[in-house]
Amino acid sequence: MSQTILIVEDEPRLADILEQYLRREGYHTERAGSGLRALELWRAARPALLLLDLMLPEMDGLEVARRVRAESEVPIIMLTARDEEVDRLVGLGIGADDYVVKPYSPREVVARVRAVLRRAQGSAPQPTxxxxxxxxxxxxxxxxxxxxxxxxxxxxxxxxxxxxxxxxxxxxxxxxxxxxxxxxxxxxxxxxxxxxxxxxxxxxxxxxxxxxxxxxxxxxxxx
The missing domain is CATH 1.10.10.10 (Winged helix-like DNA-binding domain superfamily/Winged helix DNA-binding domain)
Structure with a gap:
């Protein structure tokens, strides 16, 4: 069964590209264009990982991450627009598993998704x-x-x-x-x-x- 990735991105063009690359790699995807919708889909779909943009309408990515973290340890990769925002995110201690700065390569994002999921599953018994x-x-x-x-x-x-x-x-x-x-x-x-x-x-x-x-x-x- 393929893993579900929740893409939280309010720019449709960027969301389209991410979705295309992730589906090509065999992942199932869900999409949200706002922070409130992201929380709704996260609770409904229970994805394996969130790709979470920082700047979102209705509720920003920081607040979405805080609310998700209050209930779950699901992996989160934050998508940010500037390098200095990474320092801010780390300082706030929101518990993101990785950060990717725009403009990014979709292939790099997919590689980060795989790496974070592998780390998250590392403590579980490995199948033989x-x-x-x-x-x-x-x-x-x-x-x-x-x-x-x-x-x-x-x-x-x-x-x-x-x-x-x-x-x-x-x-x-x-x-x-x-x-x-x-x-x-x-x-x-x-x-x-x-x-x-x-x-x-x-x-x-x-x-x-x-x-x-x-x-x-x-x-x-x-x-």
Missing amino acids: RFQVGELRLDLAAFEAHCGPEPLDLTVAELRLLSALAREEGHVRTRTELLSALGGLERGTDERAVDAHVKNLRRKLGSCGAQLETVRGVGYRLRA
């Missing part, structure tokens, strides 16, 4: 079994199957595949995937990821089509 379409992984048993067929994968290949399976449908950059290899790839660069992906596609057989290349960005795993 995944199923994406016909592909099944069992990390505890060090096993992988495409349908009924067992797959002969190396440790590095299994780590890469599990990193993609953890965020099914989301694009993972080569840098993120190289990090997932940990100490297995000391002294190598991002081209090592491409080599592993090439080998994985060959070994995955009919499941190889699920491992997609996103040109200029990285890779994703889809059902």
Whole structure:
């Protein structure tokens, strides 16, 4: 089930762009153009994360954040117009998890969303079994199957595949995937990821089509 991101932004053009990029990454989105509407949607939709603009009609982002924080620890990323506002937000201690200064890259915002959600979920027990379409992984048993067929994968290949399976449908950059290899790839660069992906596609057989290349960005795993 995809996670819901609540976009609180009163500029429709910016909200449209954020929504487009987040949905492309597999997230479900809700939108609010004012502070009061943001509170209504937050209580109704219970999103996994709020992207919250500071300057809003009816109720500003600071007050929205205070009211949300009084009831929940849901992650909040504040969107601000000036660098000095970040210092003000930190000083007020509203409990935001991250800050992004406009003008921002939509890709950077999506990357921040992923990072904040990963941190928020870090204290929860991590799953060891995944199923994406016909592909099944069992990390505890060090096993992988495409349908009924067992797959002969190396440790590095299994780590890469599990990193993609953890965020099914989301694009993972080569840098993120190289990090997932940990100490297995000391002294190598991002081209090592491409080599592993090439080998994985060959070994995955009919499941190889699920491992997609996103040109200029990285890779994703889809059902």
